[in-house]
Amino acid sequence: MRTDIFARLDREPVPPKIEVPRMTRTRLALFGGTSAFYLLIVVAVLLSTWLVTLDWKIMLFRPYQQWPELHAFLDYYVVLGQRGPTAVMVAAWLGWRSWRQHTLRPLLSLGAALLLLNVTVGAVKLGLGRLGPHYATQIGSAELFAGGDIFPSGHTANAVVTWGILAYLATTPRARRYLSALSAVVALGVGLTTVYLGTHWLSDVLLGWAAGLLILLALPWCEPVIAVVESWVLDRRDRIRERLRARRRLVPSLPVASGGPRLFPAPADREEPARETVGTAASHARPARGRPSDRLTA
Numbered sequence: 649m650r651t652d653i654f655a656r657l658d659r660e661p662v663p664p665k666i667e668v669p670r671m672t673r674t675r676l677a678l679f680g681g682t683s684a685f686y687l688l689i690v691v692a693v694l695l696s697t698w699l700v701t702l703d704w705k706i707m708l709f710r711p712y713q714q715w716p717e718l719h720a721f722l723d724y725y726v727v728l729g730q731r732g733p734t735a736v737m738v739a740a741w742l743g744w745r746s747w748r749q750h751t752l753r754p755l756l757s758l759g760a761a762l763l764l765l766n767v768t769v770g771a772v773k774l775g776l777g778r779l780g781p782h783y784a785t786q787i788g789s790a791e792l793f794a795g796g797d798i799f800p801s802g803h804t805a806n807a808v809v810t811w812g813i814l815a816y817l818a819t820t821p822r823a824r825r826y827l828s829a830l831s832a833v834v835a836l837g838v839g840l841t842t843v844y845l846g847t848h849w850l851s852d853v854l855l856g857w858a859a860g861l862l863i864l865l866a867l868p869w870c871e872p873v874i875a876v877v878e879s880w881v882l883d884r885r886d887r888i889r890e891r892l893r894a895r896r897r898l899v900p901s902l903p904v905a906s907g908g909p910r911l912f913p914a915p916a917d918r919e920e921p922a923r924e925t926v927g928t929a930a931s932h933a934r935p936a937r938g939r940p941s942d943r944l945t946a
Contacts, residue, residue, distance in 0.1 A: 663750040666819055671868040679865040686858040693778075693799065693851050696790045703849040704788060707781040711844040722841045729803035729838035734810040735762065742817070752878045754817050760870045761809050764863045769805050772859075773797040781846050801848045801856030804839035808860025811835060816864055835860065 669675075692699040712719055727733055735758075742754035778799035779791040792799075811831035818824035839853035848856075 659748050660750065664819070666749070666751070666753070668753075668871050669816065669868045670871075675865055675868065679862065682858050682861050682865065686855065686862065689851055689855045689858065690772075690776075693776075693790050694792065696788070699851050700790045701788070703781075703851050706843060706850055707784070707846065710846065712846055715844075718844070722844055726803065726838060726841045726845065728811075728834055729807035729842070731762075731802070731806050731810075734806060738810050738813065741814070745817075752881060753874060756874045756877055757817060757867065757870075758810075758813055760874060761813050761863055761867060764866070764870075765805060765809050765860070768863070769800055769802055769856075769859050772800060772855075773802070778849075778852070780852075781849060798848055799852050799855060800859045801839060801842055801852040803842050803848070804835065804853050804856030805860040805863075807831075807835040807838040808857060809863050812860065812864045816867060 689699070739755065739758060742758055745754045746752055774797060776799050777793045777795050777797070779785070779794045779796035780798045783796065784791050785794070808831070811834050812828070815824050815827035815831050818827050835857065839848075839857060842848040843850055843853055
């Protein structure tokens with residue numbers, strides 16, 4: 649057995665026993681509180697309350713002009729909230745974990761979280777149709793139902809989900825604490841960066857944080873479906889493997905002409921009537937005739 653640090657990179661001989669998160673009372677309380685906060689933000693924007701006024705004050709303050717030296721760095725940092733790059737990075741890590749632990753649950757959990765993210769956040773974006781700060785038309789307006797798609801912030805919600813899923817799938821309490829803190833810092837930074845760059849209102853970011861957190865809190869409800877899908881996929885994989893092994897057993901190792909095994913038994917020889925040569929058949933068909941000279945003598 650390997651004892652060096654690279655032993656953790658080897659595949660485990662048997663799938664480890666992983667405790668699946670459950671919907672506890674604490675999680676239910678957090679889910680309810682976050683849902684109330686989510687609705688509060690939506691109502692505050694719909695009624696153009698003080699939150700919309702704060703949005704406009706920050707937008708007119710133009711943070712990217714106040715601290716231009718941060719612009720270059722934050723242009724790269726905000727990529728940590730883009731769906732494509734983050735999904736590829738996290739999927740690569742979780743794919744390795746799936747291979748190492750003989751389970752599809754990490755990848756299926758990521759897929760379920762991203763599906764919920766696209767459906768819920770996308771529906772609210774298109775339904776409210778809010779314009780971003782760079783496309784605002786009337787000072788003090790909430791800019792709703794104008795064909796936009798920035799409320800809630802997709803960058804922020806995606807950062808919460810894609811990095812938070814690592815903490816959700818952590819196998820030890822210590823790793824869960826560290827990953828939770830790391831994902832929270834990344835998500836907070838991505839959200840505030842979009843406000844700095846002027847691509848989102850502050851209320852967009854607040855709603856994005858709430859939307860992403862709601863998806864992570866709701867994932868235990870998806871665990872039974874994830875287990876069913878994993879069982880079905882693994883069952884199909886085993887069936888395909890059995891079919892391939894059966895075909896390999898039937899494939900001949902040598903060509904049939906060289907005396908190798910046959911895929912199917914040779915057909916039994918049919919009984920055919922004996923064939924005679926043409927000359928023999930003709931002698932039986934006609935009696936022998938004498939020579940002409942013999943007929944004349946007779």
